[in-house]
Amino acid sequence: MAVFLIRRLLYLVLTLFLVSIAVFAICEIAPGNIAINSLGNTITPEQEASFNAQNGLDQPPLTRYIRWMLGSDWQARRLIGTEVARIYEPENGRYNWWGRLPDGTLYQNATADGETMLRIERLADGGIREVTLGPEVWQRNAEGFEIFWGVDREGRAAMWVRGDQLEAWTQNKGAWTSVPGAPRQYVPLQKGLLRGDPGVSFLTRRPVAETLFPRLLNTLLLAAIAFVVVMPLALALGLLAGLNEGRLTDRLLSIASLIATATPEFASGVFLILIFSSWLGWLPGAVVVTSESTIWQNPQMLVLPIITLTLIELGYVLRITRSSMVEVMRTNYIRTATLKGLPERRIILHHALRNALMAPVTVIILHVNWLIGGIVVVETLFGFPGLGRYVLEAALFRDVFAISAATMVLVVIAVITQLVADLIYTWLNPRIRFA
Amino acid sequence: MALAEQTTAVAPEAPPARWRGLRTAWAILRRSRTALAGLAMVLFWVGVALFADACLVQPRCWSGDPEFTATPLLARYDPLEQFQGAGLQGPSWEHWLGTDRLGRDLWARIAHGARIILLLAPISVGIALLLGGALGLIAGYFGGQTDEIVMRLLDALMAFPQILLYLVIIAALGPSALNVVLAITIAGAPGVARLVRSLTLDLKTRDYVAAAQTRGESPWYIMVVEILPNARGPIIVDAMLRVGYAVFAIGTLGFLGLGLPPPSPDWGSIVNAGRKFIQAGHPWDALWASLATASLVVGLNLLADGVQEELERYR
Numbered sequence: 001m002a003v004f005l006i007r008r009l010l011y012l013v014l015t016l017f018l019v020s021i022a023v024f025a026i027c028e029i030a031p032g033n034i035a036i037n038s039l040g041n042t043i044t045p046e047q048e049a050s051f052n053a054q055n056g057l058d059q060p061p062l063t064r065y066i067r068w069m070l071g072s073d074w075q076a077r078r079l080i081g082t083e084v085a086r087i088y089e090p091e092n093g094r095y096n097w098w099g100r101l102p103d104g105t106l107y108q109n110a111t112a113d114g115e116t117m118l119r120i121e122r123l124a125d126g127g128i129r130e131v132t133l134g135p136e137v138w139q140r141n142a143e144g145f146e147i148f149w150g151v152d153r154e155g156r157a158a159m160w161v162r163g164d165q166l167e168a169w170t171q172n173k174g175a176w177t178s179v180p181g182a183p184r185q186y187v188p189l190q191k192g193l194l195r196g197d198p199g200v201s202f203l204t205r206r207p208v209a210e211t212l213f214p215r216l217l218n219t220l221l222l223a224a225i226a227f228v229v230v231m232p233l234a235l236a237l238g239l240l241a242g243l244n245e246g247r248l249t250d251r252l253l254s255i256a257s258l259i260a261t262a263t264p265e266f267a268s269g270v271f272l273i274l275i276f277s278s279w280l281g282w283l284p285g286a287v288v289v290t291s292e293s294t295i296w297q298n299p300q301m302l303v304l305p306i307i308t309l310t311l312i313e314l315g316y317v318l319r320i321t322r323s324s325m326v327e328v329m330r331t332n333y334i335r336t337a338t339l340k341g342l343p344e345r346r347i348i349l350h351h352a353l354r355n356a357l358m359a360p361v362t363v364i365i366l367h368v369n370w371l372i373g374g375i376v377v378v379e380t381l382f383g384f385p386g387l388g389r390y391v392l393e394a395a396l397f398r399d400v401f402a403i404s405a406a407t408m409v410l411v412v413i414a415v416i417t418q419l420v421a422d423l424i425y426t427w428l429n430p431r432i433r434f435a
Numbered sequence: 436m437a438l439a440e441q442t443t444a445v446a447p448e449a450p451p452a453r454w455r456g457l458r459t460a461w462a463i464l465r466r467s468r469t470a471l472a473g474l475a476m477v478l479f480w481v482g483v484a485l486f487a488d489a490c491l492v493q494p495r496c497w498s499g500d501p502e503f504t505a506t507p508l509l510a511r512y513d514p515l516e517q518f519q520g521a522g523l524q525g526p527s528w529e530h531w532l533g534t535d536r537l538g539r540d541l542w543a544r545i546a547h548g549a550r551i552i553l554l555l556a557p558i559s560v561g562i563a564l565l566l567g568g569a570l571g572l573i574a575g576y577f578g579g580q581t582d583e584i585v586m587r588l589l590d591a592l593m594a595f596p597q598i599l600l601y602l603v604i605i606a607a608l609g610p611s612a613l614n615v616v617l618a619i620t621i622a623g624a625p626g627v628a629r630l631v632r633s634l635t636l637d638l639k640t641r642d643y644v645a646a647a648q649t650r651g652e653s654p655w656y657i658m659v660v661e662i663l664p665n666a667r668g669p670i671i672v673d674a675m676l677r678v679g680y681a682v683f684a685i686g687t688l689g690f691l692g693l694g695l696p697p698p699s700p701d702w703g704s705i706v707n708a709g710r711k712f713i714q715a716g717h718p719w720d721a722l723w724a725s726l727a728t729a730s731l732v733v734g735l736n737l738l739a740d741g742v743q744e745e746l747e748r749y750r
Contacts, residue, residue, distance in 0.1 A: 015591050026607045255469075262736040264683050266690040266706055267725035274718050285714060373598035377687055381710065391599070392691055395606035403606060407599050414596050 008422065012415055019411050020193075024065050027400045034400055038202040039171055047176060050169040054156065055202075056188045068199065068404070071192030073097075076157035079149045084157065084189060086197075091126045095207060097155035097189040098122060109150030111181040114164045117148055138162045151189075158183035198405035203397050208405045212390065216409060219375060219386035225302065226309040226371075234314045235360060238321025242356065243348065245326050253318065261315030265377040269308040273381075276304060287384040305382045309374050317364055324359040328352045358428050365421035369414050463745045470741025476734025480727070483509055484553045487546035510546035514539065514700045523717045533719040535709065541719060544700035545727050551701045552731065555612060556681035559619040560674055566620065567627025568670070572658045574628065575635025586632070589625040597622045601684065605693040612695055615688055619681050630673055634666040641665075672743045679735035686728040702728045 034057060035048045043051070052058045056067065067075075073084050083100040098106035106122040117133040138146040146162035160183045168182035191197035198208045241253040260268075277285030287301045328334065329352060337347045376388035383389075387406060394402035464470045488505040490496040496505040504513050511531070518530075518538040525533045532541035574585040592600075604618040638644065639662065647657045688694040689703020697704065702724040709720020 015594050018591050019595065023603065026603050029607065258736055258740060259733050262679060262683070262733045263729040264686050264690075264725075264732065266687060266703070267729040270706060270710065270713070270718075270721045270725040271729075273713060274722060278713060278716075278718060369594075369596040372596040373687070376598050376602075377690065380691060391602060395602040396692060398606060403603070407603060410596060410599055411594065415594050418594065 004426070005423075008419055012419055015415055016408075016412065020069065020408060021065075023404050023407050024061075024068065027404055028061055034202060034398070038399075047169040047171075050167075050182075054154075054168065054170075054186050054188070056186060067188075067190065067192065068401075069193050071190050071195055071197065072157070072187050073189050073191060076151075076187050076189055079159070079187070080151065080157060081149070084151060086189070086191070089126070095210075097151060097157075099151040107151070108153050108155070109148070109158075109160075110153050111160060114160065114162065114166075114181055117150070117160065119150075120153070147184075152183060152186070155189060157187040157189055159185040193405060193408060198408075199401035201394075201399050201402045203394075203399040203402065208402050212387070212402075212405055212409065215385060215387045215390045218384065219379070219388060222302065222305060222309070222379075222384065222386060223371060223375060226306050226313065229306060230310050230313045230317060231364070233310075234317035235321050235357065237314075238318040238360065239325050239353070239356065241318065241322040242325025242329065245329070250322070254322065257315035257318040257322075259315070260311045261319065263311070265308055265312055265374045266381055268311050269304070269378060269381040272304050272308055285382075287382045289385050302384075305378050305384055308378050308381070309371070312374055313364075313367065313371065316367065316370075317360055320363050321356070321360040325352065325356040328356040331355075358425070361428070362421045362425040365417050365424065368417040372410055372414065463742055467741035467745050469737050470745065473734045473737025473739070473741060476730055477738060480549045480731050480734070481553060483546050484549040487543075487550055488513075507543065510540075510543040512540040512543040514543040514547040515698055516540070516543075523712065525717075525719060532723050533717075535705070535720050536712070541705075541723055544705060545702070545723055548700040548702045548705065548724070548727065549731075551612075551695065551699065552682055552685055552728075555616055555619075555685055556678050559616040560623065560677045560681050562616065562620045563623035563627055563677065564670070564674060567624035568631045568663075570624070571628035571631025572635055572662065575632035576639055576654060576658050576662070578636075582632075585628070589628055592621075593625045597684070598687075601688055601693065602691075605688065610688075610693050610696050615685060615694060618688070619684050622684070623677055623681070627670075627673070627677070630669065631666065634669060635662055638662045638665055668746060672739055672746065675735060675739035675742065679732050679739065682728065682732050682735065686732075 034055075035043065035051045039047070039051060049058075056064065056072075059067075073086075076084050080099060082102070084097055085100045085106070086095050086097050087106065088094075089096050098108055100106055108120045108122075110118050110120060112118075117137050119131040119133055121129045121131060123129060137148050139148065141147050148160045148162070150158060150160070152158040160181075164182070164184060165180070166182040166184060167178040167180050169176055169178050171177075188200070190199050193199075196209060198212070200206065201208050201211070204211070237253055237257075241250045241257075244250045263271075273285040276283045283303050284298070284301050285304065287305065334347060334351055337351050338344075342351075372388070375386065376392055378384065379386045379389040380392055387410065391403060391406040391410065393399075394406055464474060485491060486508045487510040488496075488507045490505040493503075493505050495503045507513060516539065518534060518540070520538070521530070521534050522536055522538040523534065524530060524538075527533070530540050530542065532545065535541055535544065570585055570589070574582040600622050601618045604621065605614055608614045608617070635658075644657060644661050647661050652661075685694065685701065686703040686706075689701045689705075690707045691703075692707055694703050695701045697708075705724035706721045706728075709718075709722075709724065712718070713721055
């Protein structure tokens with residue numbers, strides 16, 4: 001069992017590694033570049049080059065893959081020579097990176113003329129103090145340039161070259177401004193996907209993690225409720241159909257479940273909205289979220305999304321349970337039990353049920369991949385603020401860090417649930433456990 | 436095989452060889468009410484797609500002349516024609532299913548959408564069958580290392596939730612008919628490969644395969660001539676289900692805004708464009724396109740389900 005588990009875990013890590021490379025590669029080969037996608041196609045070549053440099057997109061793919069996975073703060077620490085730290089700025093309501101001197105002072109750097117470096121120190125109350133640094137901070141590198149590594153005002157590790165007259169282009173609310181005294185090279189600071197920080201969204205300019213995790217919780221909530229509703233209902237109806245094989249109950253349940261499973265979520269969702277929201281007016285047809293707690297204040301908003309999600313899973317699980325039950329009821333040991341004269345209730349509860357539930361239980365968990373698809377559609381249709389809609393919006397806007405992070409999170413969930421399904425199956429079925 | 440037994444039972448007069456397959460299929464279908472109901476639903480949409488306009492008999496339509504629009508038949512109007520001042524109408528005698536935001540006839544759009552979906556779904560399943568079938572045959576027949584490598588890669592692909600595969604592929608390559616087909620093929624091929632592999636594993640132990648090996652036939656000959664034809668029953672049923680999935684997936688992609696670019700009348704895109712107007716009291720776009728997609732997928736599933744049930748009965 002231990003060997004089995006270790007081997008499966010190794011496969012899991014290998015799969016995730018391959019998937020991460022695949023996701024990175026697909027984002028890499030996507031036609032059209034990130035600068036044009038994020039800033040529009042009216043930008044000048046200088047603006048594009050500046051954008052790419054500021055976001056570290058001018059680096060080779062391997063460097064960027066490593067930064068994406070493992071972060072760049074440790075690289076920056078080596079270049080700058082002091083600690084760097086990500087701290088919360090209450091006055092701006094966001095996280096930002098600062099350098100940290102050995103005495104604990106937080107600082108960032110700037111220069112106006114490419115000659116005099118300033119150190120902007122952050123005071124405890126959020127205010128700042130400017131310190132002018134002497135010319136001794138410039139250090140001569142191997143190519144003979146006088147350079148200085150520090151943290152710029154946007155919280156990126158940056159390399160200034162003495163005497164440079166570079167300008168950095170930034171876009172603020174649609175207007176372009178150029179700032180003199182720009183660094184020559186940047187290392188955008190991030191902790192990396194493995195440490196819970198998959199970078200900054202090019203679309204919203206906020207850290208992906210900040211949006212992703214609340215969205216993930218919303219989605220898990222939706223999926224969990226759907227799961228709790230589907231499971232008992234589908235198993236019970238499936239057993240009912242299986243026990244009445246060939247009779248009217250079975251025919252009706254089978255046809256209904258086939259229709260429920262075959263109807264795409266967007267179609268069943270539209271039908272439900274039309275019936276329960278437009279026609280009968282019983283339930284709201286969209287999820288409108290104005291604050292964090294709206295979902296809890298108006299739980300009836302969740303009813304239609306959950307029913308939509310439930311319908312498709314219900315039919316599927318029902319059919320599996322039915323065929324599993326039919327199969328078990330035809331086995332020799334059930335026939336023996338019947339011939340022995342055991343009461344039917346006892347045969348079903350003691351002999352058939354456990355064996356009949358084995359297939360559906362594992363299949364349900366394996367079906368998580370399918371559920372994720374349903375979740376994307378349902379969240380889009382009802383406007384539910386979850387991870388599914390997030391990944392779709394990221395894909396539509398080609399928001400590279402957002403789509404790669406969300407994809408990785410969903411793949412991790414899918415792969416882990418598959419492992420769990422395998423373990424449960426092994427546990428339920430001794431023939432595999434001891435093979 | 437079940438198919439062979441069925442032929443002798445139903446048609447003892449031994450019809451000409453080229454009709455035998457069709458007769459067998461009909462004999463199976465005839466016995467299952469489920470399959471017949473499904474067939475009727477599918478044939479309805481096939482008919483609508485074929486005769487939406489007179490394209491079939493108008494050679495200029497085939498040459499791809501952009502100036503030329505085929506004479507509308509069943510669809511009654513051109514799917515792109517905008518009726519001025521007739522936007523967002525409900526069903527009427529003029530416009531059977533109503534009109535959309537731009538005043539385009541919804542029935543014409545649905546009918547032409549059937550053509551798109553009934554073209555793309557079988558094509559993508561066909562390519563997935565070729566690709567997955569070849570991989571499955573090779574993995575199953577050769578076994579050993581080949582099997583291990585092919586199946587590991589396919590497992591990794593299957594670990595990927597399909598919707599993400601679609602999203603990532605289409606986000607990377609952009610929405611177009613070709614990319615939709617590509618995405619569905621890539622997502623579908625591993626499943627086909629698994630099925631064909633398991634069938635091959637079973638069939639390669641048969642005597643006729645051993646006989647062919649003794650005759651010194653090449654592995655490729657054995658795979659294509661001896662094994663593949665004998666695996667066709669389950670593969671055909673699986674393919675029918677897969678066409679259903681493909682319709683499902685194309686609809687979903689269109690709904691998510693990842694399908695064919697506008698003004699293409701594919702059903703998912705019609706729902707996507709129309710859902711904004713549901714709350715405003717114009718549910719027709721979303722309703723009809725949803726009904727169309729649902730009925731086609733349900734029809735295909737009923738058909739596959741009925742056929743499978745009948746085949747199992749004779750096993």
